[in-house]
Structure formats: structure tokens, C-alpha cells
Amino acid sequence: MAVMSRPAVLMIVMLAASVASLFAALLSGPFPISALQVLDSLLYPVPGLVHDVIWGLRAPRAAAAFAVGGLLALAGALLQVLLRNALADPYVLGISGGAAFGALLALAAGAGAAMMNAAAFAGALVAIAVVFGLSFRAGDWDVYRLLLTGVVLAAGFSALVSLALVMAPDAQVKGMLFWLMGDLAYAGSPAAAWIVLVVTGGIAVAHAVRLDLLALGELKAHALGLAVKPLQIAIFVAAALATVAAVLLAGSVGFVGLMVPHAVRLMGVTAHRWLLPLAMLLGAAFLTTADTAARTLFAPQQLPVGVLTALIGVPVMLVLLGRSRARV
């Protein structure tokens, strides 16, 4: 019998973890529903209270958390290759900064959820246009300039966000903080995020070998026959799309995009055809679990999930780091 490769085993583990995290999200909450009832409601949807709680409240939120986690991990992994920088995360290019500033302006103006989303989207688009426009002048594309432009822009937005926090009336500051730390309580429909996740994730996995080549450096990738610039632009667009889709649902959830790809690498997977799907599943399962904890740990008090991702993620990462040093 053939022994399964390590990434294939990890894939099964991650798939199982994903299903478990989604099931736990459906099971947990102030309204007691047994595992059997959850299964029953999933398999034979019959209108009723249990059905409404699961299909109306918990399932959409779990689906949103799952998609956001996958999107952030995908964007992080893509940007780490594009910028060839281990510290790159979905927020390094200022996209979330633009979205945050837009959302906070709308919040301060007392706008509703739809208006806030539109403003966040507009802010993100402005940031993307500025970063892309400045680093892709006259056909001359430089990844180093892309990184610097993004970091500078992010710093600018961060100052504007601080300004908005100081100027806003006290009553609104808490809502703003939740948005900034990342929160799924007011997440809208996750359908768009799922489409972005499946489409960009699928395309990225189909081109994974190209990412492996790009990780060797631009000149080397070019020497091996890769059309480098079109690929870099495609990665930028894919990462920007994934980031925007995630930020619009959940605000700026930290830690997932930076650390999940590294966690997968620490498990010994480096080829992107495995790294990308594993990172997406791990990020999705991780954020779903973190969100379940965020809404149940101190119920009825809800925590912003961005706080939980770091609180749970940091010890796990430290253990992984310690373990892998012993192995290498």
C-alpha cells in the first residue's frame, strides 16, 4: 500500500478541522441546540425555532468567518511571494487602511451598514489605485517600490484612522474599535466573499508552480521561462480582491494573514500547490473557531474576533516555532 505524502495527510487533517470548526460554530450559542438537532436541521430543514437559529443566525456567521479566514490566509501567502517578504500580510499594502478610513468616516457620519460597506469599498479602491498607479508607472514595475508605497500609504491611513477616532463622538468609538480589531457580529451576506475565495483560490492553486518559481527571485524565474511581470500583476490583483472581500465582511482581522501561511510552512510544506489550499483551510477553520469563542466565551458580551485570533494564535505559533527548531 502506498504511503500518503505528508501534504496529503495534512490536507485530510485540515479538511476535518474545517468541518469540525463549522459544526462547532453551529452548535455553540446562548440558545441550547444539541448536536443531533444540528444534524437534523442540516439534513432535513423544517421551519421552526431551531431551524431559524441555525439557518438565520449561526450558519451565515460561520460561513462568513470561514470565508474571511480563507481569504486572509490566501492574500497573506500571495503577498509573501509577491513581495518576497516573510512579514507581508494582507494589510501591508494599505488596502485595509483605506477601507478602515472609509468605514470610519461613514460610521462618524451616522451611516447605516450598507453605506458603511460602500464607503469601505471606496476607500479600499482608492488605496489599490494609488498603490498600483504609483508602483506601475510607464511600464516600469518594481516590487520594492510597491512594498514601500503600500507601507507609506498604510501609515497615512493609520494616522487618518486615529484622527477619526479622536474626533468621533464617544458613543461611536466602541463600534469603530470593533471594526478596527475585526468583528463578524455585523457581517453581511458571505456570498460574495465565498465567490472570491473559490475563484481566486482556484486560480492561484492552478498557477502554483509559477509562484514556486517567483519565490526563487525575478531573474531566476525569468530564466526558467516565467513571464514575471504579468504574474506579479495578477498576484497583486488577486491579493487585493481577497483582502477587500475579507475586510468588507469582518473589518481588519489581524494575525491570520501573516501567520497562517507560516504555520503551514512550519509543518514542512513549501510547494504552493499544497501551501495555498492548506493555508486557506487552516485560516478558515482557525477564524471560524476563534469567532465561535469570541461570541460564546463571555456571552452575552461579544469580543472582537481579531483579539481572539491573536490570543489563540500566538501560543500555537510559539509551540510550532519551538518544535520545528528541534527538528531542523
Add this chain to the structure above:
Amino acid sequence: MLACSGLTLAVPGRVLARAIGFEVRGGEIWAVLGANGSGKTTLVHALAGLAPAPAGTVTLDGAPLASCGSAERAASIGVLLQQEEADYWGSALDYVLLGRFPRARSWFGWSAGDEAAARAALAAVGLDAFAARGYRTLSGGERQRARIAQLLAQEPRALLLDEPLQHLDLRHQVAVLRLVSGLAREHGRAVVMVLHDALWPARFCSHALLLYGDGAVEAGAAADLLGRERLERLYGCPLREIESDGRKFFAPV
């Protein structure tokens, strides 16, 4: 097979060589010699289509290289770069497999044929026992051999080697040069290699290209060009001529 004409090599602020013209045919091995900073690497990059020269054309089988797509070019021309910018985190086998990119036809991962080619390439440089080792854990010389294996797995018709012998011990220097001359003589590949040693070209190369760094260039048969006067001018240092088995070698005085 691979030819250039009117090629100018320049770095910002300085012209290194003017009007270079030569053709490398299958079966020939060209040595590119010159002092530090004389434009050897710039020439390799220009011939490989990685960085277009300010003037002149490079042609592959008569067609301009500039009109060639990246994948098409890499299927014919393989380059061993002098330096690689990034660490590679996967295994030595995975690293060599990346050389199959211009030939790969499979959607997910690599085909059995790709893996067979990569393993054969590792064996050719004596790294068959290192396939599963992390590339990062290899020594400098082992990495250099893994990079040569990657080039072999690419199966190009023209091989451009920028300092193929760096980091290699004497035994592996000879092994690599034998491997390369076998590819040229038995498989009709065209080879251009940048060498730093005045010892090897006389033994392994059919042709030579001398870059004097001041704009002057000479290209021709190795037997005509590899004399003491030219090499002394090229390197700017006095040389001693040693004769052994009817061959002339040069060493610093």
C-alpha cells in the same frame, strides 16, 4: 544556433564592450574570459534574453530572441546564473523539478516523466542521495551542483553557464566540465561558459571570447586566442607558460 551581432554591453555610465558578433553552433564550447567587471555576466544575461543589450541583436536559429515568448525561450536556452537572490525552502528534488517548468504539461504537480528527468539530473551531478534533503541544508558546492542539475533537467539546446565551477572542489570541477563537454560533443548542445581560470579553457573549450573591459572584444578559436600575450593583457598580470603533454597552460608568475 545562438548568435549575436553588433552587441553592445554597458553598465550605467560605462560601455564595456562594443560590436560583439559571434555564433555558437551545436557541439561548440565557448569560454568567456575577462577581468572582474568586464561584462561577462552582462553578456550571459543578454544572450539569455534576460536583459536586453542597449544595441545589437541576439538570434536563436536565425530568429530574434526578443520576439520569443518566455517559455519558448527557456525551452531552448538554459542559464546557470552566477547568483541566486533567494533561499529555497523545499527539497533538492523539488528545486531541480522547477527546471522542468518550460517543459511541464501537467496541471497539478509534476508528471512521472518530469520526476524521472529531475532524478536523472541529480544523479548526473552525484547528488542522487540528496534528493530528499532540504536545499537549504546543502553546502555551497552541493547547492552549485543542484543548480547545475536544475539546468540539466531543463534540457536546453543552448547552455549559458556563468561561473559554473564556483564553490566546487577540484574533483567536481573536472566532473562538471566533463559533463558539459559530453553534452556538447555527444548531444550537439551549444555551450557558453564564463570561466575565471586560465587553466580549463585550453583543455575543454573549442572557442573563446575575450572581453577586455575597455570596449575591445576578440572572438575565435580557442587555439588562436589563448596565448600568453593576450591573457596577460586580459588579466593585467604577468603569466608563466607551462607545457605539459603538448598542451600550454598559464599560471600567474
